[in-house]
Structures are given as C-alpha cells and as structure tokens.
Amino acid sequence: MDRHERSLKLVVDHSSTERRVCGLYLITDDGDRLLERVREALSGGVKIVQYRDKIRDYSDRVALGSELKWLCRQYGATFIVNDHVQLALELDADGVHLGQDDGDAVAARRMLGDKRIIGVSTHNLEEALAAQEAGADYVGLGAIFPTGSKDVPRTVGPQMVAQVKAQLRIPVVAIGGICRDNAGAVIDAGADAVAVISAILGAREPALAATEICLLFNRTAPFPRGKVLTVAGSDSCGGAGIQADLKTITLLGSYGASVITALTAQNTKGVSAIHAPPASFVAQQLEAVLTDLQIDVVKVGMLFSADIALALAQALQSYQLRMLVLDPVMTAKGGTELLAKVALNSMKQRLIPACYLFTPNVPEAERITGMEIYDEEGMERATRKLHLMGARNVLLKGGHLTGGTVTDILFDGTTYHRFSAPRTLTRNSHGTGCTLASAISAYLAQGEPLPVAVQKGKKFVTAALRLAQPLGKGHGPVNHFLAAREQAGQSIENQE
Structure with missing residues (x-):
C-alpha cells in the first residue's frame, strides 16, 4: 500500500x-x-x-x-x-x-x-x-x-x-x-x-x-499539527539550517522530521568546513522518513551537490510530494558557497519545476535569472521569470534592497501579494531565510492557505529579528523562542 x-x-x-x-x-x-x-x-x-x-x-x-x-x-x-x-x-x-x-x-x-x-x-x-x-x-x-x-x-x-x-x-x-x-x-x-x-x-x-x-x-487536528520534513544542511552553531528549521517548526506547533544533506563546521563568523554525505545516504534518509511518516510539506534548504539535488527530485516524484517549499541556499553569511554550480543547474531543471513555493532573496534571484534587481518593479519582473521556470508560486524576499521597509512579493502566476514590515537594523540576522521558509511550511502544514501562511511567516521572522540577542562574535541568530511566544500572544516582558 x-x-x-x-x-x-x-x-x-x-x-x-x-x-x-x-x-x-x-x-x-x-x-x-x-x-x-x-x-x-x-x-x-x-x-x-x-x-x-x-x-x-x-x-x-x-x-x-x-x-x-x-x-x-x-x-x-x-x-x-x-x-x-x-x-x-x-x-x-x-x-x-x-x-x-x-x-x-x-x-x-x-x-x-x-x-x-x-x-x-x-x-x-x-x-x-x-x-x-x-x-x-x-x-x-x-x-x-x-x-x-x-x-x-x-x-x-x-x-x-x-x-x-x-x-x-x-x-x-x-x-x-x-x-x-x-x-x-x-x-x-x-x-x-x-x-x-x-x-x-x-x-x-x-x-x-x-x-x-x-x-x-x-x-x-491536535498539536503538533501537520508534519514538515526539512531537507537541509546542519549548522553546528545552531542558527540556521536543520537546527533553525526544527526550532521554527516545533515552536510554531508542527512536527518536524529531517534529512541532512551536509554537515558544516561553522559559527557566527562563518563556515570553516563542509562535509557532505553520499547522495545514496541522503536517498536512504528520505526513504526512511517517507515510507513511515505521512509528510504534509517538504521544506528544502542547502543541497550542496547535483547528486543530492537529483536524489531529492527522484524522491519527490516517487512519493508524489507536491507541497515543496524550496529555499535556494547558495551562500553563507560569510560568503562561503553552499551550492555547487552544477547543482544550480539541477535545481533549475528538476526542483524549481517541482516546487509549490520558491523563496529566493534578491541576490539568489539575480543569480538564477541573470537579471539585475534594484527595486520592487525589478522584483516583479524576476518573479514572473521564476514562475515561467516552473515554480507554482514565487516569494521574492526584498531584504537586500535599501529602504526603511522590507517588502516581500508573492506571485502565483496571476496576482501579486505584498508583505511589508519595518526594517530591523541588526547584525543578528543569521538564519532568516531558513526560518521564514520553515515558518511558512509549518503554517501550510497546519491548514493555512498560502497567502495567510506567508503573512504569518513574515510576521514571525520579523519578530525574530527584532527580538534577536547578541550571540557570538559575528552574525548572531534570530530569536526563535521569543518570536514564537509573541506570535502566540504570550507576554515576553520578563524575557527580553
């Protein structure tokens, strides 16, 4: 069966x-x-x-x-x-x-x-x-x-x-x-x-x-509500990757499972080493989870290699998993490349056409589309091009543009939705992309339609940035815990 x-x-x-x-x-x-x-x-x-x-x-x-x-x-x-x-x-x-x-x-x-x-x-x-x-x-x-x-x-x-x-x-x-x-x-x-x-x-x-x-x-359904599988790399510092994904998914009330695509030696200052398992082992992890748990949403982050991207694409097809949230992790905060060039081609050919929601930031969208993006009009053009590449829905994140307001644009092939929030000036922004994609995935798994899931995810990551506390000597992580408490309407007066 x-x-x-x-x-x-x-x-x-x-x-x-x-x-x-x-x-x-x-x-x-x-x-x-x-x-x-x-x-x-x-x-x-x-x-x-x-x-x-x-x-x-x-x-x-x-x-x-x-x-x-x-x-x-x-x-x-x-x-x-x-x-x-x-x-x-x-x-x-x-x-x-x-x-x-x-x-x-x-x-x-x-x-x-x-x-x-x-x-x-x-x-x-x-x-x-x-x-x-x-x-x-x-x-x-x-x-x-x-x-x-x-x-x-x-x-x-x-x-x-x-x-x-x-x-x-x-x-x-x-x-x-x-x-x-x-x-x-x-x-x-x-x-x-x-x-x-x-x-x-x-x-x-x-x-x-x-x-x-x-x-x-x-x-x-009772909590934990919905099951989310994160396929991503491990961040030994705990601010991004699998660790950030599972924190977000759990704190927001869903069940999180994981498939690890790479191990990284990193801290708030950057990545010093990467060790990727064979693609066959990634495939074994996928099989172990998907033959046992009825996964509602798959969130994908760091893939590292073309072979791993191919293993994931084959699993998605075999298990007919349609709710794929793809966050194209390409570069670490310190500039380390996290996606090989040949893997980018595999992403374009096999994963973008399979995804339900694609969530690049501006530099990632520029690299994928070959376009230059300077403003919201350019973001709109880029979302259209990414949609033509096969993504059912595209959420282009505008945090890398200038201005006091950060606007993300969601395009479903017909309609644009804008999600804006005041910019938070902080060095503690490690893991924002992972956190947003995981939050959206959790809300989708819990039964929210896409525009609502994006709106709630945006609110969560904005709070996580605003409430972030300094950790380490570089780019510290966002504050998942206090953001989740705020999202749930709980008092955080004595927690800050």
Whole structure:
C-alpha cells in the first residue's frame, strides 16, 4: 500500500451507526477529459466523488459512471451518484445524493437499503433537520459563497454551517463557491466536508488544487499539527539550517522530521568546513522518513551537490510530494558557497519545476535569472521569470534592497501579494531565510492557505529579528523562542 492509499482511506464506516463523511468532496462537471481530471484530483486527496450528469443519456451515464467508480475504488474513495437512485443501484455506488426537488430520502432508503449512503441538499436549518429526520446520512448545505455553477437566490455563509452543525447529529457537507482561500472559515465553522467543483476540476493542476484544500483540514487536528520534513544542511552553531528549521517548526506547533544533506563546521563568523554525505545516504534518509511518516510539506534548504539535488527530485516524484517549499541556499553569511554550480543547474531543471513555493532573496534571484534587481518593479519582473521556470508560486524576499521597509512579493502566476514590515537594523540576522521558509511550511502544514501562511511567516521572522540577542562574535541568530511566544500572544516582558 503506497502513501496515497494510506491517506485515502474509505470515509464511510458502515460498521458505525453514524456513517462518517469527511474531507474533500468532489462534484463532477460536464467538461472534457473528466476521467483524467478526476484521477488527478483523487491522487491529490479527494475522499468522495459525486457523479453529477445532466447531459448524457442513461446508457452513457452507466458507462462513464462505471469508470468513475473504478477510479474511486483504486484510491479508496467513496462514490456517490447525484439524484438518480436507479443509476446508483445499477452502478453499485456507495450511495446517492438528492436535491430538495429530486427525490425522497425515505423512498431512497427503501430502495437502497441500510448499507448505502443517502445525502440531501439543504439551504437552512429547517431543511437540514427534516433531512436528518427522514434518515439522511449527511446533508449538503449551501450555497455558502457565491458560485458560478448555478444561480442561487442567496448565500448562507459559514455562520449557517455553525448553526446547522450545532443542531445536527449527522455530518454537514458545505457547498457553493468554496476554494482554497475561503474553505478554512467553513472548516472552522464545523463543516465535516467541503464540496467543490471548479476549484479543483477547473484548475490547471487538479491534484495540486486538491492537495491544497485537503491540507486545510489539518487546522482542526491536535498539536503538533501537520508534519514538515526539512531537507537541509546542519549548522553546528545552531542558527540556521536543520537546527533553525526544527526550532521554527516545533515552536510554531508542527512536527518536524529531517534529512541532512551536509554537515558544516561553522559559527557566527562563518563556515570553516563542509562535509557532505553520499547522495545514496541522503536517498536512504528520505526513504526512511517517507515510507513511515505521512509528510504534509517538504521544506528544502542547502543541497550542496547535483547528486543530492537529483536524489531529492527522484524522491519527490516517487512519493508524489507536491507541497515543496524550496529555499535556494547558495551562500553563507560569510560568503562561503553552499551550492555547487552544477547543482544550480539541477535545481533549475528538476526542483524549481517541482516546487509549490520558491523563496529566493534578491541576490539568489539575480543569480538564477541573470537579471539585475534594484527595486520592487525589478522584483516583479524576476518573479514572473521564476514562475515561467516552473515554480507554482514565487516569494521574492526584498531584504537586500535599501529602504526603511522590507517588502516581500508573492506571485502565483496571476496576482501579486505584498508583505511589508519595518526594517530591523541588526547584525543578528543569521538564519532568516531558513526560518521564514520553515515558518511558512509549518503554517501550510497546519491548514493555512498560502497567502495567510506567508503573512504569518513574515510576521514571525520579523519578530525574530527584532527580538534577536547578541550571540557570538559575528552574525548572531534570530530569536526563535521569543518570536514564537509573541506570535502566540504570550507576554515576553520578563524575557527580553
């Protein structure tokens, strides 16, 4: 059983009196390449597929429905038929979903028996309670937000989810206009599942879009919340690399695992020696972690050699790890090269196209793109070029530019987001890049959408710089501990 089969367990427990429906619920559309897109979405974590078809004749629905059911079986997902009880029986589906005007739950139960699931669309508490009384196993509630899939007289918002969830004994599936950036509020309100159509099936990469939304469900998990794997070098001084990553991940509330790509002899004054293990040993570390832990986000720092970069790229492909935060560590604070020139080519060819978020600073972006960057306009141009190199999202950090404000720019291929903070004048800035990338990774693993994860990560590293205390004789480290306390809203009056 591979990683995805372990993570895509059947969401309906027929041995329980309360059949559980939870996670990411996909409703099909009428577009081309449906089977291919659904397969991709399933690989990204979809747990329930509802086959909705208003255009095909019955025989074609049976044929397409059979293939969709087969796909669901391959990924351990639940297969639901929309509105048509007879079709659900013929396809031996796991259940049927009924609209308010498309069937009766009591009659459907008589036809389907006790072993299949019945869901009912509702728009308010009264309809939801009636559906529960009629024997529904779950209710679909919406439209939560405005949606382009159908005309709705009004939306009910997350507040209706909370109201209905408080009164029902059965699961609530929220539907209508839900996407990565607003689903968190719906999950916080108590939704057991979120139903989507275009946010996944209309995405350029349905698997990645599904993974993004699936991660949002971690926001309700107990702490440590989410698992982050850091692949980076070891800093014997403790301010950067694996040490900074694990401090950040742990202090912010996630679980951190590690793969060490290099050992460095360094202190606050610089790096005096580097010892890199064979790439085969890095591959063994990756295999040991990834065959045991279900990693949510991979954060990558120092890679050192092309062979190590290749070993990582192969592992990412083998385990279908999509949430990769790539921080291109190239040079230490003292100027020591931490990435061989040939390894840079491997990064460009294999890792940048595989990453979810790429987080270079200005000198690193200049080296990778061949551009010169003097201002925010130049940063924008560089993010576009890096996006064209394959990075899904680019966060270009502006700390190396001049001015009293430090602005980082996030580009997703369409929209620019700016994150600004006052510049902190300090020598104690060792590990800022590692810390920011790790903080973003932790927040992603905890169920924050990307713009929120970046915003929180930026706030954390800004505080870590401001609260940094002198350590050593060179560039001291940032203050992870006090920054985490401040982030959590705890008093630090007696700690400074």
